[in-house]
Amino acid sequence: MLRINDLHASIEGKKILNGITLEVNAGEIHAIMGPNGSGKSTLASVIAGKEEYEIESGEILFNNEELTELKPEERAREGVFLAFQYPVEIPGVSNINFLRTALNEKRAHQGLDPMAAKEFLALVKEKAALVQLDDKLKNRSVNEGFSGGEKKRNEIFQMAMLNPKLAVLDETDSGLDIDALRIVAHGVNTLKSAENATIVVTHYQRLLDYIVPDFVHVLYNGKIVKTGSKELALELEEKGYDWIKQELGEEIQA
Amino acid sequence: MAYTEDDLKEELKSKEYEFGFTTDIESDKISIGLTEDTIRLISEKKNEPDWLLAYRLKAFNVWQAMHEPEWAHVKYNKPDFQAISYYAAPKQKKVLESLDEVDPELRKTMEKLGISLEEQKRLSGVAVDFVMDSVSVATSFKEKLGELGIIFCSFGEAVQNHPDLIKKYMGSVVPMTDNFYAALNSAVFTDGSFCYIPKGVRCPMELSTYFRINESGTGQFERTLVVADKGSYCSYLEGCTAPQRDENQLHAAVVELIALDDAEIKYSTVQNWYPGDDKGIGGVFNFVTKRGLCEKNAKISWTQVETGSAVTWKYPSCILKGDNSIGEFYSVAVTNNFQQADTGTKMLHIGKNTRSTIISKGISAGKSQNSYRGLVKIGKNAQNARNFSQCDSLLMSDRCGAHTFPYIECDNPTAKVEHEATTSKIGEDQIFYCLQRGIDEEKAIGLIVNGYAKEVLNKLPMEFAVEAQKLLEISLEGSVG
Numbered sequence: 001m002l003r004i005n006d007l008h009a010s011i012e013g014k015k016i017l018n019g020i021t022l023e024v025n026a027g028e029i030h031a032i033m034g035p036n037g038s039g040k041s042t043l044a045s046v047i048a049g050k051e052e053y054e055i056e057s058g059e060i061l062f063n064n065e066e067l068t069e070l071k072p073e074e075r076a077r078e079g080v081f082l083a084f085q086y087p088v089e090i091p092g093v094s095n096i097n098f099l100r101t102a103l104n105e106k107r108a109h110q111g112l113d114p115m116a117a118k119e120f121l122a123l124v125k126e127k128a129a130l131v132q133l134d135d136k137l138k139n140r141s142v143n144e145g146f147s148g149g150e151k152k153r154n155e156i157f158q159m160a161m162l163n164p165k166l167a168v169l170d171e172t173d174s175g176l177d178i179d180a181l182r183i184v185a186h187g188v189n190t191l192k193s194a195e196n197a198t199i200v201v202t203h204y205q206r207l208l209d210y211i212v213p214d215f216v217h218v219l220y221n222g223k224i225v226k227t228g229s230k231e232l233a234l235e236l237e238e239k240g241y242d243w244i245k246q247e248l249g250e251e252i253q254a
Numbered sequence: 255m256a257y258t259e260d261d262l263k264e265e266l267k268s269k270e271y272e273f274g275f276t277t278d279i280e281s282d283k284i285s286i287g288l289t290e291d292t293i294r295l296i297s298e299k300k301n302e303p304d305w306l307l308a309y310r311l312k313a314f315n316v317w318q319a320m321h322e323p324e325w326a327h328v329k330y331n332k333p334d335f336q337a338i339s340y341y342a343a344p345k346q347k348k349v350l351e352s353l354d355e356v357d358p359e360l361r362k363t364m365e366k367l368g369i370s371l372e373e374q375k376r377l378s379g380v381a382v383d384f385v386m387d388s389v390s391v392a393t394s395f396k397e398k399l400g401e402l403g404i405i406f407c408s409f410g411e412a413v414q415n416h417p418d419l420i421k422k423y424m425g426s427v428v429p430m431t432d433n434f435y436a437a438l439n440s441a442v443f444t445d446g447s448f449c450y451i452p453k454g455v456r457c458p459m460e461l462s463t464y465f466r467i468n469e470s471g472t473g474q475f476e477r478t479l480v481v482a483d484k485g486s487y488c489s490y491l492e493g494c495t496a497p498q499r500d501e502n503q504l505h506a507a508v509v510e511l512i513a514l515d516d517a518e519i520k521y522s523t524v525q526n527w528y529p530g531d532d533k534g535i536g537g538v539f540n541f542v543t544k545r546g547l548c549e550k551n552a553k554i555s556w557t558q559v560e561t562g563s564a565v566t567w568k569y570p571s572c573i574l575k576g577d578n579s580i581g582e583f584y585s586v587a588v589t590n591n592f593q594q595a596d597t598g599t600k601m602l603h604i605g606k607n608t609r610s611t612i613i614s615k616g617i618s619a620g621k622s623q624n625s626y627r628g629l630v631k632i633g634k635n636a637q638n639a640r641n642f643s644q645c646d647s648l649l650m651s652d653r654c655g656a657h658t659f660p661y662i663e664c665d666n667p668t669a670k671v672e673h674e675a676t677t678s679k680i681g682e683d684q685i686f687y688c689l690q691r692g693i694d695e696e697k698a699i700g701l702i703v704n705g706y707a708k709e710v711l712n713k714l715p716m717e718f719a720v721e722a723q724k725l726l727e728i729s730l731e732g733s734v735g
Contacts, residue, residue: 048690076692088687092705101701102691109692141705158691 001026001197002047002166007058009046016042018222019058024166027194031208031233032201034219035241040201041085043219044170047199048082049075062166076102077109079165083155083172090142095154096124098142099161106162127160131187148175156187167191168199173207185210205237218244286339290314293441296341300410300444303417313430313440320434326596327625327657330565333504333539340442340475399457404488405450406461409477412448419450423481427510427547427573435506436543439475443508446477449490451517457488460715476507482517482552489520491718503528504539505563511546511554515576518553519546522714524722527562529729532620534592537564544568550576550605557713559722560587560595561729569627571600574608574636581610584710586722588729589622589654598628598659603636603669612643615707619650619730625657632669639669647677648706650699650730700727 002024009017016039024030034040046053047060049072060067067075090098104114115123128138131153143151152172159167169188173181188198188211200211208216208230216233218226220241225248226232236244293314297307322332399406405416413420430440451457482488492509505527513519521544530537540563546554556570572581583599601610610630618624630641647656658675680702688698704711704723711719 050686071694072686072689073692073694076690082690084687084690088681088683090684090687090702090705092708093701098688098691098701101697102688102693105692105694105697162691 001063002199003059003061005059005061007046007060008056009042009053009058010056011042011053015056016053016222017046020219020222020224022217022224024197024199026165026197027192028214029192029198029200029211031211031213031216031230032199032219032224033203033205033216033233033236036203038219039222040219041170042222044082044085044168044199044201047075047166047168048072048080073105074109076162077106081159081162081164081167083152083159083167083169085170085172085174087143087146087151087155089144089146091144093142094139095142096138099124099158102158103161123161128157130160130190131156132183133157149177149180152176152184153180153187156184160187160191163191164196166197166199168201170201171203172200173202173204181207182210205233208233220244220248287336288338288340288442292340296442296444299341300413302413305421306413309425309430310441313437314442316431317434317437317441320437322434326567326627327623327659328565328567328594328596330539330594335438338504341444399459402455402457403452404455404457405448407448409443409446409448409479412479416448416450419481420448420479423479423510423512424477425510427512427545428508428543433543435541436508439477439506439508439543443475443477446479446507448478449480449488451482451486451488453483454485455483456486460489460491462491462493474503474505474507476505478507478509479512480510480519480521481512482514482519484514485516486514487518489715490522491715492521492523493525493718493721503537505541507542507544509542509544509570511544513546513548513552513554513579515550515552517549518555520555521546521557521570522718523556523558523560524714524718524725525558525560525562525566526725528564529562529589529591529593530564532591534564534621537593538562539564540566540568542568544570545573545600546571546581547573548576548579548581548608551578552576553580553582555580555582555584555713556599557584557710558586558597559707559710559714559725560585560597561725563595564593566593566595566597568597569599571602572610573602573604574610574639575604576608577605578607579605580608583610583612583614583628584713585613586615586617586707586710586726587624587626588617588726589619589624590650590729591620591622593620593622595623596625596627598626600629601631601641603630603632603639603641606635606637607639608636609640610642612641612645613709614643614645615710616645616647616656617650617703617706617726617730618647618654618656621651621653623655623657625659627659627661629661629663630671630673631662632664632666632671634665636666637668639666639671641669641671643671643673645673645675646706647675648703649677649679652679696727699730703727703730 004020004022007017007020020043032040042053055068062080100120107114124138133153137146137150143154146154155172172184176184200207200213213230216228216230217224226244290311293310297310428436430437449461480490511519511521527538527540528536548554554572560566570583574581581601587595587597589595598614599612612628614626616624616626626645628643630643632639643660645658649656656677660673662671664671684702685695685698688701703726707726711722714722
């Protein structure tokens with residue numbers, strides 16, 4: 001589904017990604033871990049198409065199509081979803097109106113008519129229940145006055161509504177208490193299917209107790225330096241990132 | 255079926271100033287220039303009584319002694335008052351029995367404006383008094399209103415049929431000496447609307463007037479007078495569009511509202527006059543005096559959405575004379591390209607326990623300048639007066655300007671006056687968030703701006719709110735930078 005080949009990217013002349021290679025197939029969950037400043041969020045933003053980042057070389061193929069040639073909104077309509085680390089507030093725009101606009105844009109792209117109001121509301125009800133989103137929040141302005149946990153749940157609610165092929169969760173666990181973490185994980189797990197794939201970007205192993213990855217990648221200095229199974233996450237938790245740095249240092253010396 | 259944002263987008267496909275067409279109707283237009291003779295000619299053409307001619311001539315003398323004000327935060331080439339024709343009436347001598355008799359060209363114009371009268375008739379409760387250039391050509395629902403004793407007609411008709419009401423109230427809120435443009439209007443006004451709601455009557459429909467500047471080179475000098483008698487209520491809609499013109503056109507209207515004891519007037523405006531092109535050429539000069547008077551327990555509420563005109567200079571105000579009276583001002587003013595707007599309100603608290611609310615949302619884009627100027631004055635007898643003002647500015651580019659000039663004068667220690675102001679720039683992170691959900695930039699800006707202006711848009715009657723949303727989006731297309 002997603003194939004990233006030797007991707008180099010920078011922001012304002014500062015190199016952040018130094019040759020990322022990653023393959024994600026349908027039905028898989030990948031975790032990307034790494035210390036602060038390793039480039040995790042940059043990778044998420046580059047996949048979503050944030051303009052500030054400059055792709056210097058390499059390719060990002062999404063279903064064999066070069067993603068970097070698509071505008072951010074086209075990527076979204078093709079099925080790329082980013083759950084934001086810091087969901088943005090849009091005062092005065094109701095959550096539900098926002099989602100309806102988004103959903104109908106996607107449907108238009110697929111050649112479908114806008115969803116009928118009744119059908120839409122039924123879908124909202126179903127998907128909101130998935131992340132136990134408070135009824136009130138549906139009609140409130142997008143993320144305005146939401147608690148940290150509510151914002152993250154709202155991201156997963158939007159993901160459920162838009163049913164993406166590839167979901168990138170950028171530190172969705174940050175700022176969540178354990179109950180909210182369970183709810184969010186339950187949502188993500190329920191949405192998992194043989195047709196979609198998920199990339200979970202996180203600092204901590206904790207989230208991976210609930211969203212069990214097929215692969216764990218360690219990102220360091222803009223490069224994937226280690227790939228393993230879910231046990232790798234446990235090892236990281238135990239030993240910290242210094243262990244990787246040391247190992248890497250040895251490699252360089254050798 | 256509700257009107258969705260997609261329907262809206264569908265309608266927005268044409269990006270140019272969408273009402274930039276000119277109706278080809280023979281016009282009865284007098285030659286340019288302004289002298290006492292011009293005024294006598296207007297008065298004669300309108301078959302006016304002597305007292306009104308005397309009023310006009312007096313105003314003309316007052317005006318001649320005045321100077322054009324310069325304190326507003328706008329720059330423009332002053333109009334040459336001798337280069338304007340002061341009267342243009344579509345040649346339609348016959349009094350119309352029904353709408354079917356209206357000139358087909360005019361009907362077409364109305365349809366393009368989206369206010370075909372058939373449709374308006376079917377739409378429950380909207381009576382339209384359509385003003386093409388300066389003379390009203392069609393008035394609907396008059397009979398239905400007549401049953402309730404409501405008078406809703408052109409100003410000219412009111413002069414003929416209800417001279418006592420006109421004599422009593424005209425100039426009672428905006429005297430001819432008030433300011434330069436009010437004096438000019440008092441001298442040369444050609445037509446406008448008049449509305450009277452009798453005691454205790456609640457007007458069951460929105461009263462709506464569409465103004466349209468059509469004749470190239472004609473200034474428009476409209477007068478609107480709304481009188482709500484004791485305990486009555488009405489909601490008045492004023493919507494404006496003008497065809498595309500290269501020369502500047504002057505519009506200097508006067509609107510007077512009178513809410514007697516326990517009465518309520520809601521006055522809503524959507525203004526979309528030609529703002530000039532993206533190089534700042536052409537566009538309408540909009541210098542308007544709007545003011546309402548509240549007697550005891552009365553309420554006046556101004557709501558305006560301003561997207562048009564090259565230069566706007568306008569302060570819908572409330573004189574809260576009666577005890578417990580209420581004044582409200584809700585405004586969205588959008589400026590783009592080279593537009594300049596200096597707009598706001600005045601709330602004059604005279605009676606006890608008077609309350610006022612001001613919500614102003616400015617949106618500036620391109621190289622435009624957008625100013626809020628407001629006065630809250632608490633008189634010495636206005637015990638327990640309350641005011642709340644909120645002035646927000648949204649910047650869409652880094653070359654535009656937003657300015658706030660709030661004036662507060664308080665002569666009573668029991669008064670409570672609050673003022674809040676914010677300035678923000680439309681966020682790239684907000685736009686990216688929308689993009690990532692599949693919403694393109696133009697739609698994203700529409701959503702964000704409409705969300706920002708929602709508090710004001712919510713105050714508009716439904717049909718108007720939809721039109722207003724549309725205008726905001728049209729006015730701001732491609733303006734983030």
